[in-house]
Amino acid sequence: MPKEAAVIAVILLFGAFLVTVEGGEVSYDGRSLLIDGMRRMLFSGSIHYPRSTPDMWPDLIAKAKLGGLNVIQTYVFWNIHEPIQGQYNFEGNYDLVRFIKEIRDQGLYVSLRIGPFIESEWNYGGLPTWLRYVPGIVFRTDNEPFKLHMERFVTKIVEMMKNEKLYASQGGLIILSQVENEYQNVEQAFHEKGHNYVKWAASMAVSLQTGVPWMMCKQDDAPDPVINTCNGMNCGQTFTGPNSPNKPSLWTENWTSFYQVYGQEPYLRTAEDIAYAVALFIAKKNGSFVNYYMYHGGTNFGRSTSSYIITAYYDQAPLDEYGLIWQPKWAHLKELHAAVKLNAEPLLMGKYTNVSLGNLQEAHVFQTDTGSCVAFLVNADSIHVASVQFRNAVYELPGRSISILSGCSTVAFNTAKVSAQYGRRTSTVVKYFSQSNKWKAITENIPSSDLSLMVQHKLLDQMTTTNDTTDYLWYTTKYNNTSEDEKKQLFVSSLSHVIHAFVNNEYIGTIHGSYNTNGHIVLKNSISLKNQQNDISLLSVMVGLPDSGAYLEHRVDGLRSVRILNSNNEFDDLSKGRWTYQVGLSGEKSKIFTEEGAKLADWEIAESIPRQPLVWYMSIGTQLGEHGKRRSVDQWTKHRPVLGFLQNPERSAISVSVSHPTFLSKTLRESPCSL
Ligand SMILES: *[C@@H]1O[C@H](CO)[C@@H](O)[C@H](O)[C@H]1NC(C)=O
Ligand SMILES: *[C@@H]1O[C@H](CO)[C@@H](O)[C@H](O)[C@H]1NC(C)=O
Ligand SMILES: *[C@@H]1O[C@H](CO)[C@@H](O)[C@H](O)[C@H]1NC(C)=O
Ligand SMILES: *[C@@H]1O[C@H](CO)[C@@H](O)[C@H](O)[C@H]1NC(C)=O
Ligand SMILES: *[C@@H]1O[C@H](CO)[C@@H](O)[C@H](O)[C@H]1NC(C)=O
Numbered sequence: 001m002p003k004e005a006a007v008i009a010v011i012l013l014f015g016a017f018l019v020t021v022e023g024g025e026v027s028y029d030g031r032s033l034l035i036d037g038m039r040r041m042l043f044s045g046s047i048h049y050p051r052s053t054p055d056m057w058p059d060l061i062a063k064a065k066l067g068g069l070n071v072i073q074t075y076v077f078w079n080i081h082e083p084i085q086g087q088y089n090f091e092g093n094y095d096l097v098r099f100i101k102e103i104r105d106q107g108l109y110v111s112l113r114i115g116p117f118i119e120s121e122w123n124y125g126g127l128p129t130w131l132r133y134v135p136g137i138v139f140r141t142d143n144e145p146f147k148l149h150m151e152r153f154v155t156k157i158v159e160m161m162k163n164e165k166l167y168a169s170q171g172g173l174i175i176l177s178q179v180e181n182e183y184q185n186v187e188q189a190f191h192e193k194g195h196n197y198v199k200w201a202a203s204m205a206v207s208l209q210t211g212v213p214w215m216m217c218k219q220d221d222a223p224d225p226v227i228n229t230c231n232g233m234n235c236g237q238t239f240t241g242p243n244s245p246n247k248p249s250l251w252t253e254n255w256t257s258f259y260q261v262y263g264q265e266p267y268l269r270t271a272e273d274i275a276y277a278v279a280l281f282i283a284k285k286n287g288s289f290v291n292y293y294m295y296h297g298g299t300n301f302g303r304s305t306s307s308y309i310i311t312a313y314y315d316q317a318p319l320d321e322y323g324l325i326w327q328p329k330w331a332h333l334k335e336l337h338a339a340v341k342l343n344a345e346p347l348l349m350g351k352y353t354n355v356s357l358g359n360l361q362e363a364h365v366f367q368t369d370t371g372s373c374v375a376f377l378v379n380a381d382s383i384h385v386a387s388v389q390f391r392n393a394v395y396e397l398p399g400r401s402i403s404i405l406s407g408c409s410t411v412a413f414n415t416a417k418v419s420a421q422y423g424r425r426t427s428t429v430v431k432y433f434s435q436s437n438k439w440k441a442i443t444e445n446i447p448s449s450d451l452s453l454m455v456q457h458k459l460l461d462q463m464t465t466t467n468d469t470t471d472y473l474w475y476t477t478k479y480n481n482t483s484e485d486e487k488k489q490l491f492v493s494s495l496s497h498v499i500h501a502f503v504n505n506e507y508i509g510t511i512h513g514s515y516n517t518n519g520h521i522v523l524k525n526s527i528s529l530k531n532q533q534n535d536i537s538l539l540s541v542m543v544g545l546p547d548s549g550a551y552l553e554h555r556v557d558g559l560r561s562v563r564i565l566n567s568n569n570e571f572d573d574l575s576k577g578r579w580t581y582q583v584g585l586s587g588e589k590s591k592i593f594t595e596e597g598a599k600l601a602d603w604e605i606a607e608s609i610p611r612q613p614l615v616w617y618m619s620i621g622t623q624l625g626e627h628g629k630r631r632s633v634d635q636w637t638k639h640r641p642v643l644g645f646l647q648n649p650e651r652s653a654i655s656v657s658v659s660h661p662t663f664l665s666k667t668l669r670e671s672p673c674s675l
């Protein structure tokens with residue numbers, strides 16, 4: 001196609017609607033992806049289908065489109081699709097094809113990150129737990145069993161997409177796919193096998209012949225023709241660039257915020273800061289594809305999060321957890337996208353030059369032979385307003401800001417000038433826990449070792465024992481107290497996330513770790529024992545498996561050592577004693593958190609129940625919410641039974657930490673709160 005025709009077509013495609021997508025290879029050059037042979041400036045946003053529900057999808061996609069995006073990026077989540085080897089699930093929230101078709105119906109493109117290792121604050125980084133039991137397996141390296149299973153899954157997904165004609169090369173909308181994920185972070189640990197694996201993964205992916213490019217994010221040595229892309233907060237500063245002059249600059253994860261971990265405050269990234277980073281990436285790094293990670297974070301339903309990650313995911317993204325627009329982030333970025341698209345022609349076709357405008361000020365200019373021109377005036381001074389002269393005019397640039405000049409003369413946008421209104425989200429407490437007549441309750445059993453069928457003379461690895469079917473594993477044993485020493489202490493060291501300790505059915509104490517102390521947690525509490533037989537019952541809780549790091553298949557967790565200390569710090573080691581196990585809680589077995597399960601349980605009025613530590617609560621007179629139904633903020637407050645853990649049973653005002661009110665999810669993960 002003659003160059004002029006291409007330019008015109010580019011301009012037309014940047015109109016508000018992309019009604020049809022013609023079939024044709026997607027390729028790339030040093031400037032951008034080429035769709036139907038044309039360079040494109042693409043704004044993309046991550047929306048992960050299992051983190052919302054099918055009836056939310058159309059609205060989320062519509063809001064993304066209205067916000068100026070033309071691509072939706074998602075990972076593919078292996079462990080939800082193949083929970084048991086060879087048994088696939090693509091239903092409901094997991095309906096990948098339906099999600100992609102919904103995007104197609106609204107005329108956007110898709111960037112499909114298959115992985116299949118994805119990290120993504122997702123349980124086990126997206127790898128199915130059955131993979132651990134494949135003989136001889138080592139994850140994510142030049143290891144035959146792993147490569148076999150990875151290739152099988154990647155091929156399956158690619159075939160699904162091909163069967164539905166979803167690749168752009170088939171007339172569909174997938175313009176980009178990803179294999180592996182931030183592998184560079186662990187590559188060293190595998191020595192030369194790591195590098196071989198990168199080469200294998202790239203050639204395996206390319207051999208699947210999708211007709212659209214593959215990328216590897218955060219992988220500087222991504223082999224040709226796979227594109228290396230940038231992930232991070234500030235790719236406009238940090239990206240070392242494509243590893244070949246014919247590859248475009250793509251930013252696959254522009255973090256709109258940061259995931260939130262248990263016990264910490266949300267990370268707030270301002271609209272101004274995001275806009276600055278994006279404009280800088282376009283101006284300085286030839287950026288032609290920017291993806292917001294996340295555009296909508298959504299909810300980590302059920303037991304889907306990785307260690308210590310809370311159920312709300314990137315709630316501070318342009319669309320909040322519930323899919324509501326966060327202002328001014330959403331509108332400010334929409335204005336940025338419009339200003340960039342208005343100038344797509346010089347950006348994609350023009351010649352680049354730069355000039356210094358001062359110590360910390362510079363202009364990045366893109367100009368075509370025919371005279372179309374755009375300039376990015378950057379003021380890198382984080383505080384001071386700068387007055388700069390550019391082509392015979394003077395421009396005021398606020399501190400740390402970029403002005404986009406259409407025609408190199410008219411300010412179309414400044415990253416620091418927010419015109420959108422600031423939005424506010426308020427929440428209302430609908431029911432207080434102190435109104436205990438408003439709650440029904442039922443106590444969770446504390447098992448004693450007599451009743452259990454599973455006996456071992458050692459402390460078992462929690463992940464293997466539960467097979468990740470539950471967060472909870474009870475370890476119980478008996479301790480024969482014969483000494484007269486009055487100062488006894490229970491000492492428990494564990495690789496799990498939470499321990500609740502009971503002696504003779506009485507609550508002794510709780511300890512939990514945190515995201516940053518990733519490792520041992522230690523409980524040390526004074527206890528009082530009877531003569532001879534004492535029941536020691538320890539509830540070990542894992543709130544998600546790790547999602548990153550090398551050798552994930554070798555990880556173990558759960559209790560590591562249990563001792564009774566006396567006043568001289570001498571101890572009896574119970575670790576190799578007779579331990580009995582109960583996988584999961586009774587309330588989980590009876591599915592007390594479902595409508596049917598709740599009906600069958602013997603609820604009592606909360607007031608009448610002794611103040612015990614492990615209690616299920618359900619509010620009286622409210623409907624149960626329903627998993628998978630469209631949610632509004634209001635619906636989140638409809639109560640399902642929740643597992644409450646009384647922090648201090650002696651206190652008169654009951655304070656509980658609860659799981660997400662709507663789902664039995666990562667119980668005790670959320671910060672302790674008063675209902
Ligand atoms: C855990 O799952 C694996 C694979 O599905 C299975 O082989 C193994 O027997 C299970 N272990 C237990 C303790 O159920
Ligand atoms: C991605 O967006 C964030 C704001 O969400 C911004 O701070 C960051 O700089 C962007 N990433 C890059 C690589 O610029
Ligand atoms: C951007 O592209 C131009 C050619 O179009 C090239 O001269 C320049 O080095 C590129 N800049 C970066 C940072 O890659
Ligand atoms: C201008 O671009 C060149 C590369 O093309 C780069 O080395 C230089 O640092 C840039 N100057 C500014 C002020 O960005
Ligand atoms: C506890 O220890 C005492 C003294 O060694 C012993 O006589 C008794 O049988 C033990 N009790 C149990 C239940 O093991």
Ligand SMILES: *[C@H]1O[C@@H](CO)[C@H](O)[C@@H](O)[C@@H]1NC(C)=O
Pocket residue numbers: 481482483484485486487488527528529530531532
């Ligand atoms: C063993 O436990 C200690 C600590 O609680 C008590 O003080 C002792 O009285 C008890 N010993 C016996 C024989 O009951």
